Amino acid sequence: AQSVAQPEDQVNVAEGNPLTVKCTYSVSGNPYLFWYVQYPNRGLQFLLKYITGDNLVKGSYGFEAEFNKSQTSFHLKKPSALVSDSALYFCAVRGSSNTGKLIFGQGTTLQVKP
């Protein structure tokens, strides 16, 4: 069965420092992987996705994610964090083949302190 895990409930980082939000997955077949961000009292916003091709995927707001097949990971990264990046981040993997369903992780709260 497809699954995704975000091992950290919360990540704290100082403004200007690089940030990493971790995600590992388990799929049968080729993975479709996604990152979403949720600001308080808002819906989830799409950040980026990996379907195929380059292992380093660039997305919105300066975020990028690195797909690592051997480690079954898809960590979200940003070279220099902003206070405004503070939010809840979700990793997701597409469900079994031939479905539009996404399996979401439990979410990681990112706190960026000035």
Added chain:
Amino acid sequence: DAGVIQSPRHEVTEMGQEVTLRCKPISGHDYLFWYRQTMMRGLELLIYFNNNVPIDDSGMPEDRFSAKMPNASFSTLKIQPSEPRDSAVYFCASSFASGGRYNEQFFGPGTRLTVL
């Protein structure tokens, strides 16, 4: 495009009342999803539709919940009768498949439901 539209944005009702949540997906999208988000359970998929047909309703908590999609531009999620434990934020999302690829889901702003 206005994005996924949900109404109402907030709903406060009393236990036992019927609640209807509404969603208008992005035009041209052929998948529609209903989610529920709570602090305790996180984000849960309730049901999803493809081309207006329910595909997987295994996440619907119980018979009190029902969802319909009468056409490509409208869906409802109904709770009858409502209970305090149904209090949550309910999200609708839509996406499309093209060339055999399933694209990202676009989420609406959510409906915050409070059942007293």
